[in-house]
Amino acid sequence: MEAQSRTAHAEDPTLAPSNVTAGPWGAGEGQDACKDHFIARNGKLFAGSHLIIDLWGAARLDDLTHVRETLIEAVRVAGATLLHIHLHHFTPNGGISGVAVLAESHISIHTWPEREYAALDVFMCGDAEPMKAVPVLQRAFTPSRIDCDELLRGEVNE
């Protein structure tokens, strides 16, 4: 259902060569309920898994359409629900800053093409699997090095 609504609302990316905002997806389809319930794993209860990801020696960091499609693919592969996406294309260096807001939290990306560096974070709650986004990023941007740390957000003792 999520893929269907995305298609229905999708803009032709070639028509939006600069900044892109799209969404909402999933509205009016009974998907508005919060999907970010707390997670129980290995005896821990926490709000969500927050991946801090750095890409070095990466390519295509100034390609807005590619970045947009990669974020959408990362959301899909992680099993998350896309609500809204916004990317900003800077001039003159071609850097891109943007976020995908999810029913399960968000993905952000900030790129410095001149340094072949990108800083991302992938924060997902509920049943989504943020680690599955990492190979998508690896394939899309072919970094020579990728660093990924996981933070457990909102850990509680109950």
Next chain:
Amino acid sequence: MEAQSRTAHAEDPTLAPSNVTAGPWGAGEGQDACKDHFIARNGKLFAGSHLIIDLWGAARLDDLTHVRETLIEAVRVAGATLLHIHLHHFTPNGGISGVAVLAESHISIHTWPEREYAALDVFMCGDAEPMKAVPVLQRAFTPSRIDCDELLRGEVNE
């Protein structure tokens, strides 16, 4: 100039009680240049300061207008430039997820009102001062506890 453009584009928040998207700000005013140049501090060179902030025992986490105004104020106080803001109000728990995209990176917020918990991150590059956002959050949400860790993103040895 930034405040002026914000006023010019501002919507009456009472007209947008549910999901809110606003922006772009700063477009067409010569502000589109990337403001996220690398930072030199204490002999280190890095892309930006990324604050991971948790609020516990916090109030007004289901108040969309309040959350929106707080993010805008945090951006202003930190000396950053707001490009785009999107907040999503979930039902039935009243939780809010959203992001402010900045010329210097982003602020995100995800709230769980039923647990009086909010997870934020404040990522700023260039000359902005993300730590100045923390007292704004403290005043706005009056948490009984606030945790804040700083990650230096994209640190390089040059």
